[in-house]
Amino acid sequence: MKKSLLISLAITTATGVYAQEALSSSAPVASPVINPDNSVTLTLKAPAGHDIKVLGTCIDGYRADMTISADSSRWSYTTSPLQPGVYYYTFTMDGVNVLDPSNIHILQDVATLNSYFIIRGDGKDIGSLCSVNDVPHGTLSHAWYRSDFHGADRRMSIYTPPGYEYSDRRYPVLYLLHGMGGDENAWVELGRAAQILDNLIAAGDAEPMIVVMPNGNISEDAAPGEGTKGLTQPVFNLPQCMDGGFETSFPEIMNYMDRNYRTIASREGRAVAGLSMGGFHAMNISREYPESFDYVGLFSAAMLNHATADSPVYRDAGSKLARQMELQPSLYWIAIGTDDFLYKDNTAYRHQLDSAGYPYVYHETDGGHVWKNWRDYLAIFAAQLFKNGEKH
Amino acid sequence: MKKSLLISLAITTATGVYAQEALSSSAPVASPVINPDNSVTLTLKAPAGHDIKVLGTCIDGYRADMTISADSSRWSYTTSPLQPGVYYYTFTMDGVNVLDPSNIHILQDVATLNSYFIIRGDGKDIGSLCSVNDVPHGTLSHAWYRSDFHGADRRMSIYTPPGYEYSDRRYPVLYLLHGMGGDENAWVELGRAAQILDNLIAAGDAEPMIVVMPNGNISEDAAPGEGTKGLTQPVFNLPQCMDGGFETSFPEIMNYMDRNYRTIASREGRAVAGLSMGGFHAMNISREYPESFDYVGLFSAAMLNHATADSPVYRDAGSKLARQMELQPSLYWIAIGTDDFLYKDNTAYRHQLDSAGYPYVYHETDGGHVWKNWRDYLAIFAAQLFKNGEKH
Numbered sequence: 001m002k003k004s005l006l007i008s009l010a011i012t013t014a015t016g017v018y019a020q021e022a023l024s025s026s027a028p029v030a031s032p033v034i035n036p037d038n039s040v041t042l043t044l045k046a047p048a049g050h051d052i053k054v055l056g057t058c059i060d061g062y063r064a065d066m067t068i069s070a071d072s073s074r075w076s077y078t079t080s081p082l083q084p085g086v087y088y089y090t091f092t093m094d095g096v097n098v099l100d101p102s103n104i105h106i107l108q109d110v111a112t113l114n115s116y117f118i119i120r121g122d123g124k125d126i127g128s129l130c131s132v133n134d135v136p137h138g139t140l141s142h143a144w145y146r147s148d149f150h151g152a153d154r155r156m157s158i159y160t161p162p163g164y165e166y167s168d169r170r171y172p173v174l175y176l177l178h179g180m181g182g183d184e185n186a187w188v189e190l191g192r193a194a195q196i197l198d199n200l201i202a203a204g205d206a207e208p209m210i211v212v213m214p215n216g217n218i219s220e221d222a223a224p225g226e227g228t229k230g231l232t233q234p235v236f237n238l239p240q241c242m243d244g245g246f247e248t249s250f251p252e253i254m255n256y257m258d259r260n261y262r263t264i265a266s267r268e269g270r271a272v273a274g275l276s277m278g279g280f281h282a283m284n285i286s287r288e289y290p291e292s293f294d295y296v297g298l299f300s301a302a303m304l305n306h307a308t309a310d311s312p313v314y315r316d317a318g319s320k321l322a323r324q325m326e327l328q329p330s331l332y333w334i335a336i337g338t339d340d341f342l343y344k345d346n347t348a349y350r351h352q353l354d355s356a357g358y359p360y361v362y363h364e365t366d367g368g369h370v371w372k373n374w375r376d377y378l379a380i381f382a383a384q385l386f387k388n389g390e391k392h
Numbered sequence: 393m394k395k396s397l398l399i400s401l402a403i404t405t406a407t408g409v410y411a412q413e414a415l416s417s418s419a420p421v422a423s424p425v426i427n428p429d430n431s432v433t434l435t436l437k438a439p440a441g442h443d444i445k446v447l448g449t450c451i452d453g454y455r456a457d458m459t460i461s462a463d464s465s466r467w468s469y470t471t472s473p474l475q476p477g478v479y480y481y482t483f484t485m486d487g488v489n490v491l492d493p494s495n496i497h498i499l500q501d502v503a504t505l506n507s508y509f510i511i512r513g514d515g516k517d518i519g520s521l522c523s524v525n526d527v528p529h530g531t532l533s534h535a536w537y538r539s540d541f542h543g544a545d546r547r548m549s550i551y552t553p554p555g556y557e558y559s560d561r562r563y564p565v566l567y568l569l570h571g572m573g574g575d576e577n578a579w580v581e582l583g584r585a586a587q588i589l590d591n592l593i594a595a596g597d598a599e600p601m602i603v604v605m606p607n608g609n610i611s612e613d614a615a616p617g618e619g620t621k622g623l624t625q626p627v628f629n630l631p632q633c634m635d636g637g638f639e640t641s642f643p644e645i646m647n648y649m650d651r652n653y654r655t656i657a658s659r660e661g662r663a664v665a666g667l668s669m670g671g672f673h674a675m676n677i678s679r680e681y682p683e684s685f686d687y688v689g690l691f692s693a694a695m696l697n698h699a700t701a702d703s704p705v706y707r708d709a710g711s712k713l714a715r716q717m718e719l720q721p722s723l724y725w726i727a728i729g730t731d732d733f734l735y736k737d738n739t740a741y742r743h744q745l746d747s748a749g750y751p752y753v754y755h756e757t758d759g760g761h762v763w764k765n766w767r768d769y770l771a772i773f774a775a776q777l778f779k780n781g782e783k784h
Contacts, residue, residue: 045488046488047487096437098490101505104505111496116623118622132619137547139536143557144529155529231509
């Protein structure tokens with residue numbers, strides 16, 4: 001394992017200079033290669049006589065056969081020209097998943113790992129927004145807050161905007177919640193939240209803000225591998241994810257932030273948003289604590305019928321929603337793709353809002369229940385937050 | 393890719409309850425499985441008719457053939473009983489690297505990725521020290537400091553000890569440097585620095601301290617994928633890693649810390665240590681700024697003859713070392729394994745110190761130029777730092 005390092009560090013003692021060798025025998029080909037037309041060539045060094053495929057969001061139809069080179073040493077596939085964005089892929093060799101050995105960049109999505117790359121456009125496209133650009137960068141922290149409710153220290157990710165360390169000012173806070181099977185790393189890694197915020201703030205398209213990404217799976221204290229359970233694999237814990245415990249204990253997170261960070265600790269300085277299960281949490285949290293949040297974002301939100309869930313949080317939803325709307329939140333934003341399996345439920349929820357005369361902003365897109373949409377939604381939602389002078 | 397999430401999130405709308413399904417079709421077997429005797433069984437689901445091996449630090453002889461199951465559906469290998477520690481492995485299938493599809497836990501070491509697991513003992517063994525235990529946890533941050541010397545914002549990792557957020561006290565700082573091909577993530581990920589410090593501090597075996605892990609590869613602003621160059625692959629940049637620039641500009645990092653964190657901003661509150669190239673950096677930085685550091689740790693340090701390197705940092709090394717030793721650092725600690733390819737150079741350096749009568753503490757171990765040793769060295773070194781009343 002250390003062979004590559006050993007080779008490269010090997011001193012040619014006669015001259016006192018390190019010999020510089022190939023990094024690793026495991027990366028003999030360049031992959032991925034982004035071509036001038038934004039098509040991407042993926043290559044795997046593998047012998048002939050196999051069934052080798054590539055699967056991924058960069059592939060038309062999600063799956064394709066790879067083609068062996070004339071010298072039978074490597075397999076390749078070139079995508080169609082791609083729009084700016086973040087793309088995942090993995091190879092399979094006779095049915096076995098093979099991450100691209102030439103690409104160290106891996107994203108975990110629930111229990112699967114994928115290689116990934118980013119296609120950038122030339123401006124404010126989502127690929128550029130998801131990239132690390134030459135702009136001031138915020139700080140990303142992983143901190144642990146005490147939850148007396150859950151009897152545990154729990155891990156969360158916190159983005160503070162560029163300049164936070166140097167200034168005395170207070171900042172508004174966006175609480176940004178993940179979906180089922182996700183954790184406090186999901187918006188950081190898959191969601192590129194720090195890069196999106198850095199770039200929006202640098203362009204003047206979003207207010208400088210703190211972004212808090214807690215772990216909404218209350219059966220765990222942290223993401224798999226980051227908590228006291230050790231190097232576990234991801235699990236769904238539906239009853240514990242949506243039993244009201246996370247919503248009920250949410251003030252512990254706000255209190256931690258307001259005590260330890262220079263937050264604007266009042267309604268006009270707080271937003272809560274989430275995707276899928278996190279959208280469900282955001283809907284309930286904002287409804288349960290309407291005096292705490294002036295901005296709400298529901299991204300492909302789950303909209304459960306909670307007749308069976310026994311939590312005070314889910315009771316009297318109608319009157320709580322009425323109270324929340326009475327306070328006239330500056331933004332109640334609902335976004336979903338037309339192919340999302342939760343589209344119908346979101347439509348029903350909007351009809352409920354419509355018939356009660358409650359205002360909201362609706363953003364409908366193409367696509368399904370995918371991170372491609374959630375990154376877009378974050379960029380669009382964050383740009384609308386904490387604008388001075390609107391409704392205040 | 394989202395299939396597993398879609399399945400699991402699929403609402404059975406009639407009952408309003410989410411159906412809970414298998415997480416992913418890509419993890420049909422459990423692997424790794426730690427057996428009661430601390431042997432570990434690694435399993436790959438793959439068809440017959442292949443050459444399937446496992447490589448890794450958990451394998452006697454580093455490489456072994458795997459054995460196919462009676463039903464020809466999966467390949468397995470069981471290690472010998474293992475000592476506590478962190479272990480890496482990867483499969484190969486007809487020569488192609490295959491990361492364990494059942495294990496989401498991956499470590500990057502220069503340009504290679506490996507699956508990993510941890511064997512724990514029952515006390516202060518390194519496996520337990522490297523684990524997340526039920527103790528107070530520090531905060532781990534990734535921040536960017538301005539380097540006017542390099543004309544860039546540069547990323548670093550910062551560990552603050554448990555209670556930092558709640559207290560007004562000032563803390564000493566350990567500057568902890570990586571090796572060639574590493575970056576600001578190396579001590580965090582491969583080195584388990586946050587876990588080691590959490591556990592040492594909780595046990596009362598180390599003083600609460602801040603640990604700063606900068607990026608010593610000054611041709612880069614950040615680890616691959618975290619910087620403005622985009623999703624690059626790791627590269628060695630020897631001339632720029634060891635041309636004196638990192639050492640010369642090191643006060644920019646200390647200034648950032650002293651300005652933005654509650655540090656003890658004086659000699660008795662600072663240590664600098666590093667592994668391999670980072671040991672070389674620590675040796676030079678502590679010699680160049682002897683008034684700044686009271687503790688020095690050289691872990692498997694590179695000890696170059698710098699006749700050819702043109703930097704003021706490397707000039708007058710003898711008189712600078714004399715000045716450093718005149719100030720009587722509380723600890724000048726040298727550690728190396730007898731199989732390390734730098735062992736001979738370290739011996740020569742110790743002879744140089746001996747003949748000048750300069751005191752140091754020497755810690756010799758088994759093993760080579762490997763993270764197994766560096767995690768041990770960090771635990772032993774950190775426990776000796778910032779003890780009140782010793783020499784002060």
